[in-house]
Amino acid sequence: MPVTADAIIVGGGIIGVSIAYHLAQQQLGRILLLERDVLAGATTGRSVASIDHLTLQPHAVDLFARSAAFFAEFDELVGASCEFVQTGSLVLAGAEQAERLATAVAAMQTAGLNVKILSLDELTKIEPRMQIDGIAAASFAPGAGYADPVLATQALAAAARRLGVVIKQGQLVTKIVLQGRQIVGVETTTSTGPVQTISAPLVIIAAGAWSGELLESVGIQLQLQPVEHPVVCLQRSFTLHTHPSLLDLTTGIYARPETGGLTLSGSINPKIGHEPINPDGADGYVHDDYILWTMRRLLQRYPQLKTSQLRTGWTGIMTISPDWQPVIGTWPHLLGLYCAVGFSGQGFQISPAVGDFLARMIIGDSAAAHQLALFTPTRFSTGKILRTEQDGKRYGLLG
Ligand SMILES: Cc1cc2nc3c(=O)[nH]c(=O)nc-3n(C[C@H](O)[C@H](O)[C@H](O)COP(=O)(O)OP(=O)(O)OC[C@H]3O[C@@H](n4cnc5c(N)ncnc54)[C@H](O)[C@@H]3O)c2cc1C
Incomplete structure (x- = not known):
């Protein structure tokens, strides 16, 4: 197990592996993905994995459209099938x-x-x-159609490994380590081993329904509701x-x-x-x-x-955010911490674009940051919660 990395991704569902794959494509350096159980062992492995080509949420159109294009060419892009x-x-x-x-x-x-x-x-x-x-x-x-969510995850993980990503399963992250405002790594352990600290200036939380408690350890409350x-x-x-x-x-x-x-x-x-x-x-x-x-x-x-x-x-288990829209991005008061959480029942079909946009945002691409701006985790404290005018009170899978 490496003791330092350039980026650590916490969570090996479809979102975590998509981020790992896309970060590796951006040649970010030494990327380590830590999964406490097995890849796709939680929500992703139980997903219906429909790819509908439609959202009623105007903000999410690009995430859906880019991801649909990726799934259409998944086998060629990734080098293995997701059985679409x-x-x-x-x-x-x-x-x-x-x-x-x-x-x-x-x-x-x-x-x-x-x-x-x-x-x-x-x-x-x-x-x-x-x-x-x-x-x-x-x-x-x-x-439109559906894919095999476990195969999709494994295929992206294999492609990420070929690009140099190290993936460790059975590796629970217990804490995000902070020095002042800067993220400096995580503490992690296996079911039998000691707690180990891995240093990294960049940590991305993609831990699905368990993300809330990890983020709380650095004082962030997102009110994610597992259902x-x-x-x-x-x-x-x-x-x-x-x-x-x-x-x-x-x-x-x-x-x-x-x-x-x-x-x-x-x-x-x-x-x-x-x-x-x-x-x-x-x-x-x-x-x-x-x-x-x-x-x-x-x-x-x-x-x-x-x-x-x-x-x-x-x-x-689905993880519902307060406005039933994904929560993707960073916090101005913390350096090096990102999240991609709260997918509210639609994370599979937008996972390629989430990984791509977030990876590009992390390396400083302002267009990608703009694409994700509305999904910022700070929107709940700044009153910029995503609602449509027609449907201000009623939430749900399709917004
Ligand atoms: C029944 C069902 C049907 C669905 N149908 C659809 C659909 O048709 N279309 C669609 O687009 N979406 C659908 N979804 C939603 C979609 O499946 C999810 O949005 C998506 O799978 C979420 O992926 P994830 O990687 O965020 O979470 P997960 O797959 O849960 O991955 C998170 C990973 O993090 C790991 N982890 C947690 N804590 C830690 C820690 N401390 N340290 C290390 N690892 C940790 C977990 O073990 C887990 O493997 C459905 C969901 C469900 C439950």
């Missing part, structure tokens, strides 16, 4: 969300993504199997061979196909299926009332799924 599966993605809106959807689609188009508003006739042509009651507007992104999110997994019967990925704003659910004739579905309603928890105390159950809630809404769109078989599913 193109399913196309439909977003369904009621009358009250139609205008917002149209604005979001226009913004994604300006950013270069192939996504369009569909008339109800076009919607029925693209997806004749779906019931369209209550839908006033819909969008379709033909290139347990259940995913319902169905085995489709022959009555519904397949379907596109779906975000249904009218009923509050998402659904996407999975290999082996499966469908994964769950809630995008912030009040359902986002139960605050201690990240070490998740119970892992997909409860019956949640399954019923999700199934009722899914059957509204696809009555054919009535004959599907339930496989229960799994839960994972």
